Amino acid sequence: xxxxxWAERRKLRHSKIVWIAVFxxxxxxxxxxxxxxxxxxxxxxxxxxxxxxxxxxxxxTFFVLPAVIALLGSYMICREEQEDTLKSLRxxxxxxxxxxVVKMIVAMVFSILIYLLLFVITFAVEAIMHFGTLSIQTVWxxxxxYFINGIGVFLAISPIVALVARIKKGYWLALVFTEIYSxxxxxxSMSETxxxxxxxxxxxxxxxxxxxxxxxxxxxxxxxxxxMVLAVLILNGLSRKNKKSIY
Amino acid sequence: xxxxxxxxxxxxxxxxxILLMLLAALLMPFLAIFYFRDIxxxxxxxxxxxxxxxxxxxxxxxxxxxxxxxxxxxxYDEHQNDMLKQLWIVPISKTKYFxxxxxxxxxxxICFMLLTAGLSVIFGTLPGYITFEWSSFCYLLKKCMEIAxxxxxxxxxxxxxxxxxxxxxxxxxxxxxxxxxxFILLMVNMYxxxxxxxxxxxxxxxxxxxxxxxxxxxxxxxxxxxxxxxSVVLAIFALGKRK
Numbered sequence: 001x002x003x004x005x006w007a008e009r010r011k012l013r014h015s016k017i018v019w020i021a022v023f024x025x026x027x028x029x030x031x032x033x034x035x036x037x038x039x040x041x042x043x044x045x046x047x048x049x050x051x052x053x054x055x056x057x058x059x060x061t062f063f064v065l066p067a068v069i070a071l072l073g074s075y076m077i078c079r080e081e082q083e084d085t086l087k088s089l090r091x092x093x094x095x096x097x098x099x100x101v102v103k104m105i106v107a108m109v110f111s112i113l114i115y116l117l118l119f120v121i122t123f124a125v126e127a128i129m130h131f132g133t134l135s136i137q138t139v140w141x142x143x144x145x146y147f148i149n150g151i152g153v154f155l156a157i158s159p160i161v162a163l164v165a166r167i168k169k170g171y172w173l174a175l176v177f178t179e180i181y182s183x184x185x186x187x188x189s190m191s192e193t194x195x196x197x198x199x200x201x202x203x204x205x206x207x208x209x210x211x212x213x214x215x216x217x218x219x220x221x222x223x224x225x226x227x228m229v230l231a232v233l234i235l236n237g238l239s240r241k242n243k244k245s246i247y
Numbered sequence: 248x249x250x251x252x253x254x255x256x257x258x259x260x261x262x263x264x265i266l267l268m269l270l271a272a273l274l275m276p277f278l279a280i281f282y283f284r285d286i287x288x289x290x291x292x293x294x295x296x297x298x299x300x301x302x303x304x305x306x307x308x309x310x311x312x313x314x315x316x317x318x319x320x321x322x323y324d325e326h327q328n329d330m331l332k333q334l335w336i337v338p339i340s341k342t343k344y345f346x347x348x349x350x351x352x353x354x355x356x357i358c359f360m361l362l363t364a365g366l367s368v369i370f371g372t373l374p375g376y377i378t379f380e381w382s383s384f385c386y387l388l389k390k391c392m393e394i395a396x397x398x399x400x401x402x403x404x405x406x407x408x409x410x411x412x413x414x415x416x417x418x419x420x421x422x423x424x425x426x427x428x429x430f431i432l433l434m435v436n437m438y439x440x441x442x443x444x445x446x447x448x449x450x451x452x453x454x455x456x457x458x459x460x461x462x463x464x465x466x467x468x469x470x471x472x473x474x475x476x477x478s479v480v481l482a483i484f485a486l487g488k489r490k
Contacts, residue, residue: 020420027424035431038459063308063427071419082327172264172320175419179312180271183304187278 004094004102008076012106017072024068025060025114029121032056049130053122053142057149057209060118061200062186066157069114070178073107073161074171100165100235107161108154115150119143145207152203155224157181158231166234196220199227251339251347255321259351262320271313272362276300276370283376291376293383294454300367301360301387302453306394307430310359311442314398315405315422317355321348322409322418331489341486345479349406353399360395364388394449400471401429401441407478411485434459437467444470 012018032055036046045051077100080086089099119142126134157178164174185200195201195210202220205212212220259265279300283291325331334344364387371377405425409418429442437447437460444467450456451464 016414017416020417024420024424028427031424031428031431034428034435038434059427059431063430064423067423068420071416075416172316173267176268176271176313176316179423180274180309183308184274184278187282 001098001102004099005105008102008106012076017075018110021068021072021110021114022117024064025117026121028060028064029056029118029125032059032122033125035059046129049133050126050138050142052126052129053119054209056118056122057115057146058204061149061153061203062182065111065114065118066153066182066200067175067179069107069111069154070157070160070164070174071171072110073104073157074164074174076103076107077161077165078171097235100162103165104158104161104231104235108151111154112147112150115146115153119146141208145209148207149203149209152206152224153200155228156199156203159227159234162231162234166237197223199223248343248347251343252350255347255351256354262324265317265320265355268313268317269359269362271309272305272359272366274309275303275305276363276366279367279370279376280374293371293377293380294386296371296377297367297383297387297390298453298455300370301363301391302394302449305360305363306398306446306449307433307442308426310356310394310398311402311405311426311429312422313359314352314356314402315426316419318348318352318402318406319409319415319418319422321351322406323415326413341483342479345406345410345482345486348410349399349403352402352406353396356395356399357392360391361388364391390449390453394445397445397448397471398442400475401445403475403478404441404481407482407485410482436460438463438470441471441474444468 032052033046035055036044036052038045045055080089080099086096090096123139123142160174160178160181164171167173182200185198188194188198188201189204189210196205196212196216196219201210202223204210205216205220206224279296282299283296325334367387368379368384372379377383402425405418405422408421409415412418426442429440429446432440433443433446437443437458447458447460447462447467448464450458451462
């Protein structure tokens with residue numbers, strides 16, 4: 001397992017996808033900053049301390065980041081098939097289910113890092129603009145929210161990534177589905193019940209972005225665990241399918 | 248050119264996923280069922296219903312993302328199967344090749360919006376939210392055609408990016424960022440981005456829409472034209488450099 005993780009990390013170093021994801025995160029920050037120039041009741045949005053860090057996480061989650069994370073996860077899984085390296089891996093032999101689990105772990109780490117990068121960028125801008133008004137408590141609060149968002153978003157999309165592992169060429173489907181899935185969160189947030197049970201908004205309930213009771217937070221946590229269990233079940237099915245095809 | 252376009256359409260028959268992507272047209276009409284459930288008693292204006300199902304998030308987010316992914320698919324599959332070499336040997340003009348792809352994207356966009364229009368009527372009339380009227384249906388069709396054509400032109404830069412690269416990762420990420428940028432700029436400056444310019448043109452005669460800036464249709468058209476011209480140049484240059 002450790003070796004597989006090492007190999008996946010090495011493979012990512014050769015890939016441009018990490019830089020493309022960094023580009024996407026920087027662009028999100030720039031776009032949200034542009035939105036902050038909108039004047040409402042005589043002052044710009046960006047002039048409010050904490051607005052940038054608050055707006056960036058929700059807009060990024062509803063519109064861009066889940067799809068980028070799903071893209072990375074499905075890319076890592078599908079590339080073995082596309083680049084014809086799966087045969088060589090089978091010859092080693094490498095347990096394909098284990099390999100997929102490792103790829104999922106790397107995707108989760110990537111998801112956390114992407115959110116932390118967004119935090120660093122937004123925090124840097126906030127620090128430049130409103131250094132005096134930002135308290136350490138607020139910054140720690142945001143850091144925690146972003147960190148939980150990173151884990152939560154990965155858990156919410158993990159069944160889709162796991163499904164791609166089964167339908168090897170399904171990365172297009174995964175991408176479009178994830179984008180619609182995250183975008184639909186915008187409407188789910190309008191209803192109190194849906195906000196708790198819809199996986200994308202459940203992430204926000206859990207991270208503290210939405211004000212929620214302990215009960216709601218627990219329900220959201222259960223939803224995200226269900227997503228993870230679903231992903232595990234799909235991957236388990238994949239493992240059995242592979243064993244059948246070998247024997 | 249016609250033959251080339253016909254070939255492009257024939258190639259689509261092998262891609263079942265393209266039909267699946269049309270399901271995205273279901274999203275907004277489906278969500279409208281829940282959104283309008285509570286205000287049903289007070290009466291729903293037909294145009295208001297169509298505004299929600301077809302004129303809002305569909306042209307702002309859903310259609311651009313679907314067309315961006317579709318454009319990437321069209322270009323990427325040919326790079327992956329190394330078909331471009333064979334096409335250049337025929338020989339095929341790079342400009343014609345690019346425009347034949349664009350015509351396919353345009354046709355897909357029209358199909359998507361016609362489906363959205365059909366679903367809007369079905370999801371509105373079946374639960375009894377709205378009553379079917381020919382005048383509002385014609386208005387819906389006219390607007391959907393406007394959205395389909397203008398969005399296809401507005402996403403031409405994505406087709407050019409897909410033509411310029413060999414991978415699908417970068418064009419897909421650009422699609423997401425480009426769509427997001429278009430949506431956000433709608434509130435800041437509508438005449439910088441083709442998607443927000445497209446929205447400005449479409450919204451010109453939709454009742455109840457308040458725009459952040461004064462409407463300037465020539466400026467919106469100029470914005471779309473500049474981006475399209477730049478995209479064509481980029482695509483032809485990138486395809487020309489490819490062996």
